Amino acid sequence: MSDKVILVFSGKRKSGKDYVTGLLQERLGKANCDLLRLSGPLKKQFAKDHQLDYDKLLDASEYKEKYRAAMIKWGEDMRLANPAYFCNLAIADASTSASVWVITDARRKTDMDYFNKHFNKVLSVRVVCDDTIRIQRGWVFTANVDDAESECNLDDYAHNIIIRNDGNQHELEMQFQSLMERIREM
Ligand SMILES: Nc1ncnc2c1ncn2[C@@H]1O[C@H](COP(=O)(O)OP(=O)(O)O)[C@@H](O)[C@H]1O
Numbered sequence: 001m002s003d004k005v006i007l008v009f010s011g012k013r014k015s016g017k018d019y020v021t022g023l024l025q026e027r028l029g030k031a032n033c034d035l036l037r038l039s040g041p042l043k044k045q046f047a048k049d050h051q052l053d054y055d056k057l058l059d060a061s062e063y064k065e066k067y068r069a070a071m072i073k074w075g076e077d078m079r080l081a082n083p084a085y086f087c088n089l090a091i092a093d094a095s096t097s098a099s100v101w102v103i104t105d106a107r108r109k110t111d112m113d114y115f116n117k118h119f120n121k122v123l124s125v126r127v128v129c130d131d132t133i134r135i136q137r138g139w140v141f142t143a144n145v146d147d148a149e150s151e152c153n154l155d156d157y158a159h160n161i162i163i164r165n166d167g168n169q170h171e172l173e174m175q176f177q178s179l180m181e182r183i184r185e186m
């Protein structure tokens, strides 16, 4: 079993998963820390099958939101056949030399089970944020998305670390310091 440190991030849409994991990678350095997106291989295959623009599905855009419900459904069908499918693809693409792998977008207990099964040093990190702030960042409640497994399956998971990302940079910095300390201890 690898002794890499695996940080498995999750959080609601617009909680700031990409923002926080990007900042973390900057702090740790790209050579030490690789970002793994479970949604990466999902979007790539979905785009190919449906003649869509893969790059436009990657950023925080309206284009992604337009196809989100269909991508969730498609991804769920794939996961039903093999819950490890996207996790396997994400780690196949990851940097073997980085000592820290940050999974940016876990959504399901099966994702958590996968990393806990395959790695020793795993921390689950939940990014949380008030809905009022998510709305300011462009979140609009959408049925079949915000009430679906994709957004809710890890709500009651016993996360190791909670990061509050309401936009207070000082508060975020303090939380980063203790997260970095936890990583060093591992
Ligand atoms: N702490 C923060 N300070 C400033 N902007 C932020 C912060 N957190 C998130 N954002 C912004 O809010 C938007 C949504 O964040 P993002 O990381 O894409 O969320 P998620 O990946 O959880 O959907 C992005 O435009 C991002 O830059």
Ligand SMILES: C[C@@](O)(CCOP(=O)(O)OP(=O)(O)O)CC(=O)O
Binding pocket: 011, 012, 013, 014, 017, 018, 038, 039, 042, 058, 064, 068, 071, 072, 075, 105, 107, 150
């Ligand atoms: C179909 C998805 O993989 C789409 C995920 O796209 P992003 O990971 O880009 O989403 P946010 O960062 O939360 O906005 C969801 C799933 O159920 O797998």
